[in-house]
Amino acid sequence: MCLMYIFGALVIAATAFSQDMTTLTTKNNSVQDLFVAVGSFVQIPCIDGEQKGVEWKFNNSMLFSSPVLSLKNISLQDQGIYTCHRPNGDPIQRVFLHLGYSPPSPDVHCWSPSYPKRAVCSWTLNPNPTLPTHYIATYRSHSDPLSSAHQCQRWGQEERQCVLQELKIFESEPTLFNITAVNALGSATRIWPFIFEDIVKPDPPVNVTVMVMPGKKLSVQWGPPPSWPDPVNFPLKYTVKFHWGKPDTARTLGPYESNNMVLRGLVAGRTYHIQISAKDFLDNGQGSDWSSPIGATIPSN
Numbered sequence: 001m002c003l004m005y006i007f008g009a010l011v012i013a014a015t016a017f018s019q020d021m022t023t024l025t026t027k028n029n030s031v032q033d034l035f036v037a038v039g040s041f042v043q044i045p046c047i048d049g050e051q052k053g054v055e056w057k058f059n060n061s062m063l064f065s066s067p068v069l070s071l072k073n074i075s076l077q078d079q080g081i082y083t084c085h086r087p088n089g090d091p092i093q094r095v096f097l098h099l100g101y102s103p104p105s106p107d108v109h110c111w112s113p114s115y116p117k118r119a120v121c122s123w124t125l126n127p128n129p130t131l132p133t134h135y136i137a138t139y140r141s142h143s144d145p146l147s148s149a150h151q152c153q154r155w156g157q158e159e160r161q162c163v164l165q166e167l168k169i170f171e172s173e174p175t176l177f178n179i180t181a182v183n184a185l186g187s188a189t190r191i192w193p194f195i196f197e198d199i200v201k202p203d204p205p206v207n208v209t210v211m212v213m214p215g216k217k218l219s220v221q222w223g224p225p226p227s228w229p230d231p232v233n234f235p236l237k238y239t240v241k242f243h244w245g246k247p248d249t250a251r252t253l254g255p256y257e258s259n260n261m262v263l264r265g266l267v268a269g270r271t272y273h274i275q276i277s278a279k280d281f282l283d284n285g286q287g288s289d290w291s292s293p294i295g296a297t298i299p300s301n
């Protein structure tokens with residue numbers, strides 16, 4: 001538990017107003033933001049010289065008849081606006097108390113759906129610090145310690161995701177991803193070392209189509225994941241999974257180097273569900289997630 005005693009620090013910079021104009025005008029309209037760790041002991045003195053009859057209110061309801069606001073073992077429920085008032089009710093000071101935690105070390109996950117062009121890292125914070133938090137994400141090659149760190153640029157809509165570009169392939173030393181979370185109460189860093197080839201994971205194949213063919217056969221076709229930049233020089237191979245009835249009876253076939261195959265020896269009247277997964281041809285990293293199942297029924301006649 002930490003003791004936080006705030007002295008004159010809370011005086012609002014009322015620069016635009018002269019001294020003889022009552023400072024109330026400014027303080028009425030401005031709220032001082034204060035960031036405090038859950039569990040702290042907080043004391044905030046009301047900044048008025050007058051000590052008698054000063055009151056503190058929390059979210060507009062009466063809290064203390066004292067010039068010093070004193071809160072022990074502060075919790076998330078104590079977040080809100082604290083105001084101190086003169087005996088006649090005039091507000092003197094407003095403080096918005098923001099409660100939360102210093103960031104924990106981020107949990108990181110990096111993968112490459114676009115080998116060898118780029119990789120993506122995403123991260124989460126557990127527990128959630130509940131305060132506005134920003135991130136500094138960089139990476140550098142371990143085998144080249146003199147090289148400066150690269151900024152990891154934000155990727156897509158996600159705030160906690162960024163893209164690593166121009167990574168070298170077949171490096172013997174890992175690349176170091178450095179993610180630092182920063183908020184008003186502190187900061188925390190995680191260094192995540194990885195070998196580019198180990199984190200390859202394509203996106204699932206697209207445009208899966210299944211056509212019924214004479215002789216109780218199904219012709220299955222698909223396209224490579226569009227995020228995979230160069231299927232010619234960095235080919236993919238594919239596994240086909242199909243089931244009827246219960247999904248846990250699924251069988252897998254492959255790998256296939258082409259973008260189509262024929263399922264044979266099927267049974268009339270059954271509906272088959274087909275999914276495809278892509279993997280780097282040289283077996284780097286992991287296979288993709290399965291594409292969504294496509295169903296097709298073998299005619300009974």
Ligand SMILES: *[C@@H]1O[C@H](CO)[C@@H](O)[C@H](O)[C@H]1NC(C)=O
Binds near residue numbers: 039073
């Ligand atoms: C502080 O509050 C928390 C949650 O309300 C409680 O679990 C904890 O025991 C308290 N600690 C002290 C020292 O009072």
Ligand SMILES: *[C@@H]1O[C@H](CO)[C@@H](O)[C@H](O)[C@H]1NC(C)=O
Binds near residue numbers: 059077080
């Ligand atoms: C106090 O006000 C803040 C900000 O409007 C709000 O988030 C909080 O839930 C309120 N707390 C209580 C106990 O009314």
Ligand SMILES: *[C@@H]1O[C@H](CO)[C@@H](O)[C@H](O)[C@H]1NC(C)=O
Binds near residue numbers: 138179180189191
């Ligand atoms: C990680 O990044 C932070 C923030 O930029 C920096 O202060 C720290 O020195 C870096 N750590 C390493 C090991 O590169």
Ligand SMILES: *[C@@H]1O[C@H](CO)[C@@H](O)[C@H](O)[C@H]1NC(C)=O
Binds near residue numbers: 206222223225
């Ligand atoms: C998938 O289908 C869309 C729309 O028909 C087409 O534009 C796209 O080129 C196809 N992608 C692949 C990889 O076959």
